[in-house]
Amino acid sequence: MTLYLSPKLTPDEIRKAKAAGIVGVKSYPRGVTTNSDGGIESYEAYYSVFEAMQEVDMVLNLHGEVPSDPANNIHILNAEPSFLPHLHRLHATFPRLRIVLEHATTRAAVEAVKACGDTVACTITTHHLALTVDDWAGQSWHFCKPVAKYPDDRQALRDVIAEGHPRFFLGSDSAPHPPDQKSTSTPLCGCAAGIYTSPILLPLTAHLLESFGALDKLEGFVSTFGRNFYKKPANGNKVVLKRPSSAMTIPTNGYTFKEAIVIPFWAGQQLDWIINM
Template structure:
């Protein structure tokens, strides 16, 4: 198969940042995706519907003329998120979910939930109104090994949560392990997961063997090849529980390449081609449309897009760097390397 035409895809997990960063991130994403779930971990975080609408307005100022990009907004779950905010989400035409970061789990997550039991009253309202709960699925206890934090979250946090709220819609974001994939498969259709391009294309050997590759460092961290294999299996299986979420996250080169580098991979400019590369490597390019264009919209209860994009099997060299902010640059995922697909 040398060309493939897809229903225009959506990105169900992306970081656009704010301010000057939007000049880079919004056009990069909008040239590929019609809709995107925009993460709320700004400084300060997006905690109310009114703040989410204001953030959306800032994003829209950077959408290229004639482009129909539709940002979908998310609130940042804190210990103080009131139950009555859920009805406001239900009434909104652009806010779709709440994101729960365990406090300290990733970039700008210090205001996250300290103990999920503290917010059960708000989660009860989410279950009632069928507002999805998006989860960064890791525990943050210092004594827990970083490679085990997703598995511990499934056992200690998510399993009890589902028992307490069996009708709650849940998206386990950017899953990285066989444990998470199998967990999602075992649950009802209310539980789904997003998968990033980096977790399909790379494993921890790629990040660590022959020297540390800071631009492959993300959270949750890359895992063993066996986990990568399982993620490829479920992503390309045609199972609607798994759909596209890039977790594309811009960090300037100097913030990644230092003694305490930031976590995050920037994939937005060529994300759909990177997914095509991963699907094609396992001989399942025909399954890409469901994963990228159908299953996420169905889970969120939104109409599928009607426009299309076409990908051609043709070598493309990913740029080694991209301009970012004033005098800074971003090193994108797969920088300087050749992939076999190109959006035409």
């Protein structure tokens, strides 16, 4: 479980949360993604909270973008690289604070995390291993925050997984927005940002890792590396994937989520792996 960084969060609340088994704190900058209007505007205002987190060994989870700012040429394609100085500054100020840069999408982010050292890690979503900017421009079902970037950025994500780097691991960032929020927009309101992968996450991840020669890195990427960084021991449960006699087609009629029908990523496409039930 995690808390959300807000003005109500204090060092004492951090210590109580740690004692209650809370593992981390999630931070959204204001206005960068769906439902982030209550996000933060200044990290310096929370330095006492970060000091307490470092003291009790909690994890800071960062949505690594800054808000768009036309005056400074900040937009959705460079919002992540523009955030990275904040990451470096936080790491330099709190070198023992464990930080996870979530759902990275750029080569710059991969290089920044590598440069920070052992207390800084990074999650990568499965859908960002498949998408580039061409896939979401004009296609609302592939629109998420942070948006998928250039082919070279996608290659950097694939390469660090194929490398087996232990500080880069899966973070699904699965967002179950119903079709009416994903497929429509108005002049005053765009579509919801988010991609739904939960029902197919492990088979899809195996399918994509195999496509770029990294299937042997699957267990580390989806399980071991994240557990190790969060200091969570294995619980003995295992999930086994198998290759079916014929490829599985991802349902186009969606899955039921909280009494709503949600359309998954890659609906209608085929996967070479399934969970062995």
